[in-house]
Amino acid sequence: MTFWRCALLLVVVACGGSGTAITASEPKPVVGEPVAAPPAAVKPVAVAIVMEGWEMWIGNDQLVDEAAPDSFQGALKPLKDAFARVSWSSLPAGSRATVVTYTDHASVRHPMAPIAKLSAAALGEQKDYFGVIDRDLVGGVTLGLDELAKVTDARRVLIVIGDGDDTMPEAAKAALATLAKRAQAENVEVLSIVYEAPLSSPGNVIGALDPNAVVVNSIDAIVDQMSWSFVRLAQPPAVAATGPTPFALALLFNGAEVWTGNDDLVPANDPSRYIGALKSIRAAFERAPMTGFAAGSKAMVITYDSKARTRVPLMPIEGLDAGAIGVQKDYYGTFGIELVGGVRFAFTELAKVQAGRRVLIILGDGGDTNNEAARIQLRALAKQAAELHIEVYALVYKGQLSDETTVVTELDPKAATAATGEQLTADLVALFRVLHKR
Known part of the structure; x- marks a missing residue:
């Protein structure tokens, strides 16, 4: 029995002491109602978005004549449209995010900052990726985990978005398997969204990092994947009930x-x-x-x-x-x-x-x-x-x-x-x- 309950009942003697008579009954659970501990507080979330920067995946139709055989719309425009529709504010207060891109090397495009500052603009424009022919997926994932490792007071989530491939696929499989173990050891949750470009390889290596990588083919599907994840992260941890x-x-x-x-x-x-x-x-x-x-x-x-x-x-x-x-x-x-x-x-x-x-x-x-x-x-x-x-x-x-x-x-x-x-x-x-x- 809590101190406040004792005070409310105006009990003069020490609460819970021997010989104490309490005439008001303790509240009892309704029959059939689960009995559970109070829900745990929802922790802020740190999100690292790791995005591919290959020109053929990003797209170049705003820079190249649409009639040209090497003109592709790519994923950047759909992805920016999706970002505009995702409810970032649904994440708990204090949540932060960073954007990492990977081309022939990985770099931080948007430093870790309050989630409210994250917008589609953080992804850049087609011209920022024009001429990029390599994609170092392993480097991107590594840098994403490095950025998350700097955050110690939040749930950590790595979102990888690309065609799921690497310029060096065979070496990447082994490296990504090692990174998967690192993510698990550091309690980083991984969500991989594969959006294939017209010239993407038929297979991909992202499965070595995330066996549950999801292949999508529309803006709606990208929005769904992010929204479902954010809704889940915004909920307090489940508490066992009887x-x-x-x-x-x-x-x-x-x-x-x-x-x-x-x-x-x-x-x-x-x-x-x-x-x-x-x-x-x-x-x-x-x-x-x-x-x-x-x-x-x-x-x-x-x-x-x-x-x-x-x-x-x-x-x-x-x-x-x-x-x-x-x-x-x-x-x-x-x-x-x-x-x-x-x-x-x-x-x-x-x-x-x-x-x-x-x-x-x-x-x-x-x-x-x-x-x-x-x-x-x-x-x-x-x-x-x-x-x-x-x-x-x-x-x-x-x-x-x-x-x-x-x-x-x-x-x-x-x-x-x-x-x-x-x-x-x-x-x-x-x-x-x-x-x-x-």
Whole structure:
């Protein structure tokens, strides 16, 4: 019992002494509520961004005639666009960052300074890298670790961005493996983002430093990788708890009119009338209310059509019911199946939640606007799900206009396909039971 509790109870005798009678009872944990120690304070973060400076990777289209065969847009412009969109302020107060570039040698481009001073300008312009033909990845990583070693009062993170290769690949593999051991010994967390240029080698050596290096091919993916990492770093360290573990659930489903249905709104003889899946989803929540989960569990509803959006923000999981799903008129006039965009959005929202478990349920026809590109992106997102500790469950229901192609299985190989609306309801109810058991 604390001194302040003694004072508040106006106990005259020494607190905790023998023979002391306390009439006010100690607060007790709610049944089913995890018991945990107070969360640890969030430490500031020191970030070293190590960026490749090879001209063909950076790009030269602002300096060379676009019609020339050796003109390449490169990665610098997309990377600067990504920097402008990343929420650097999400990192804890007192966080700092430095930018290191590697060409034929490594150099500090932006000295370690408060994170608020870091901007896209720190990356420079194409002209700063024009004519560079070498890339000393090993030197860049070494200098990045050296800069982080100067910081002793913060979590340390090394972010390596490039095509993952080195001018001397064979020697680099051994050197990077040694640097990986150094990073581990110095408690440096490593995030590697591989963005391949048109002339990049088909293989890369970054895996010797970071076996979980992520290959990206868009600005959105770069933003996602950095944002997810920063959200994670902004959270206090997890504290072990006893009792049932609360979890965060994101329900993501296709909100396009043709998939959700419009039969309540369109005449029966209209050829554009579709039964859809929305009523089947609502039926699952009516049959299996979201009760009985660990205290503190939360849920949100996200939809995707031509873009992803939050329909219901994070709330106690008991509030997730048929009303939260909405009715057909809420989705009337919407179109599109940007599945990948929906998954990315859901990952970003789940990453913000500090919970013992994170769960994503995906409901849709299993396809995307661009299925071929989606396959590659969903494979990468599957790796990210593991790193973000997100459990993914997908249920597929083919609507009247759905393509037969299913790509969501790249994210959840065990995705079940429901042949009817009734089966979709039953599958969703069964999934809720699985979540209860786990």
